[in-house]
Amino acid sequence: MRSRYSAFALAKVDYLLQTSAPEPHAIKERAQLEDSCNSTRWLALHILKSTENTVEFSAFYESDTDVQQLHECSTFERRDGRWIYVSGEFLPPLTFARNDPCWCRSGKKFKKCHGA
Numbered sequence: 001m002r003s004r005y006s007a008f009a010l011a012k013v014d015y016l017l018q019t020s021a022p023e024p025h026a027i028k029e030r031a032q033l034e035d036s037c038n039s040t041r042w043l044a045l046h047i048l049k050s051t052e053n054t055v056e057f058s059a060f061y062e063s064d065t066d067v068q069q070l071h072e073c074s075t076f077e078r079r080d081g082r083w084i085y086v087s088g089e090f091l092p093p094l095t096f097a098r099n100d101p102c103w104c105r106s107g108k109k110f111k112k113c114h115g116a
């Protein structure tokens with residue numbers, strides 16, 4: 001999971017495709033991935049829960065001028081000795097109370113940082 005996140009951050013599209021389940025629309029998917037990698041700056045990743053084959057995470061990214069959050073539970077499958085991403089379920093974004101530590105790990109309270 002962390003390696004996929006780094007791959008997004010570094011726009012390593014080939015790596016992402018190699019670690020995803022085979023898709024009939026691989027070419028279209030590749031173009032979409034390239035687009036999203038080029039227009040997105042990842043800011044923080046929080047792993048919330050993980051099991052043998054799932055990872056629930058919340059990732060924050062900047063797209064244009066907005067900070068957005070991706071809260072997802074990803075499912076992986078072991079094939080030929082490697083973990084492959086097979087599907088992801090989108091979850092409602094996490095919310096933060098004013099006095100919670102900010103998600104960006106600045107050490108400041110949310111209300112004094114990104115919640116200001």
Ligand SMILES: [Zn+2]
Pocket residue numbers: 102103104105106113114115
């Ligand atoms: Zn912050």
